[in-house]
Amino acid sequence: MYSGKFRFLIITFIVLFSTVCFAEDRVVLDLKGCVERAVKFHPELGEYKQDIEIYKAKLLQAQSASFPQIELMALGGPSPKAEKDAISPDIKTDVKSTTINGVFGMITMQVLQPIYTFGKISGYRTAAEGGIKVSEAELEKKRSEIILKTKELYWSLSMIRDLRNLAKEIKDELEKAIKRTEEDLKKDIPSADELTLYKLKTYLGEVKRNLNEIDKNESIIIEALKFMTGVPQNTKLEIITEPLKYEEVVFNPDELISKAFQLRPEMIQIREGLKARQALIDVEKSNLYPQLFFLVKGSLAGATNRDRIHNPYIYDPLNDSMLAAVLGMKLNIDFGITKGKIREAEIEYQKVLEKKKLAESGIPVQIMKAYYELLEATKSARDMDEAYQNAKKWLVTADANIDMGVGETKDLADAVLAYATTRVNYLKALYNQKMAIANLLQASGLDREREVK
Template structure:
């Protein structure tokens, strides 16, 4: 008795451990989980993330430009012989050749500290900061696009599963009708005829074909979601919500106002204008002198050269020097700088034109999405009523046959009407979901969904 209980406990333990391991290998996602995964791991986002890092590197470069720039150089090589007797007590003019019989070493240093650049350094910094925000907005724009694609795949999967349920329901009804018709034909009951039987079997074959296609489409959608979520090679389960009518109380005017604040494109335009204006200022700064502080020095020594302590005589291979100066640098290029300024101004104007396009185009896009949502909502309500009536028709036809007062062809017509209206009802609900998703994206209300958790 104890051994039986012990074996039972072992069996339960093994089943429990197996189920835990199986659950750990499988990743379960709903719509929210799919969106959270794709905004973090979608393979297409990698390139856009690197653009952000590029501008961060440019910002680091711009921030470092205000600090001293130090240049050190060390040299070494063969040294020509030079003795002070060649110039003291008088300069000899009969030295016809030199002898290379030594080596020299030299260390040079230059420290350049910008003092005033007429806005060049601050312009580069502002442009880099704007570039970061522009590239981040581009990343947000891409996330918004893949969120919409994720919703499209998710609700397509929900639609397919609803259609499978419908197909199985119709399949059961047809099987019952075919069986009943075949039995009536064997009994030679007058309402039954072979034409109705052929019609029912034709419908039955079409339903089975649709079920096969549904299985194929479901597998393709799940594979696409697996790729987008960065889960290639892993087992996933997508939990779908049933398609239901959704009330919407959004007002177009409010959506348009929010879109101008929340849309990534508008953020790109605002930050892009700031960055381009800064680059114009950078190019204009080249018309003015760049003022700097410079410290320059060198230390050199050679094995075969005498050191001359005379400020009028400088030996670069065997001498030392240190100087600190205040300098000014101005480039005069006879029109090149003005051309670059004009180019920067044109780039700025291009963004201004994009701004005009966005300000005129976004309201149109929102109104289009809003009108489509209104149409989809009305169609969903209308098809709900038609579907309910078709369902009553089917139930009545089925009941009439059970009571012996109906005909099989009436049931076949009811099944066809029920299937058609239910399919159109589900499509209308799907269209409403996608119209709402399009409106949310167009107005920028997917901002919370774009944020990486």
């Protein structure tokens, strides 16, 4: 009895274990999930994140420059013999050789505390802080590009799946029309002709080719989305796509331009870049003035074979001690090198100003271009919707006429072709509208706020 229960538990454990171990990993994402993973896990973002860390390290250096700089050094080695008798009562000058029969040890210490640097330390700090914000803005700029690319892939996948549904629908209609035409030919019905049959079979072959191409393109897009979202290659990725549909949107281009000057990463880079460049100008100018500091310097040395001389006029570096605290001033005079560096820093500042001018004139043009493209895409989507609805009615009517015996197969073939063409163009118009919205949001800097639209 117990052995049977025990066997059952073992079998259950094996089944559960194998299910856990061999179950295929799977990730399911919608548009929002794709965008969120892309801006977090895209492989290309790692380089930009490291740039931020570099400037954080520079900021740490700048912040630490205001603290004391301590230098310690320990030395040891062979020591020449030296005795007090050689200088007492008179200094002997007839020493023929030096005997090395001992060792010495020495520790030196220096503490340097900056007092006033005429803006050098604060300038480096401001430049590093600006560098962090510029790098963060560059990261956001890359994320914005990734969002747009992710949307492009997602809506391309949605359109491909809609096209597959259309192709299957057309395939069914063509197969039904081919079967009907073949039956009519066998019955020698006058309205049936082989030319129409060949035309229908030609259309069917083209539809099957398109279905194969759709399958290929869907697989390619799924692999691209895996890369964009950081999904491992051995993990199955399932994308839940929304059918393409018309979207009624209203944007005020003046408001978008105003938002862009606040939100666009490029504008943030320019603002912070100007602060950083101005700080570097101040740093170079500080080299024209003396650097004031407080210095504590000391040493402690001892040797096994040297006498300690207690005379302030005699200093033995291998067997003596010293401690001094002083105020100091350091000024470098280079006859034009510093002025050249100041000029170079000022030119770098002017380069950022030129970028600012370019952005202030170029961003409105970019937004207006995206805005007019959205207007055109929206109008085209409305027009193609009307054409698609009429083509659909045409197809239904042609099919009904044949069922009632008052229509011809060639009319159905023409209706199928018109329906397929207008439906494809309608889906392309809806895709263009989606991408026009995405481009406009990116151009205005709103893509992070409305990143799933």
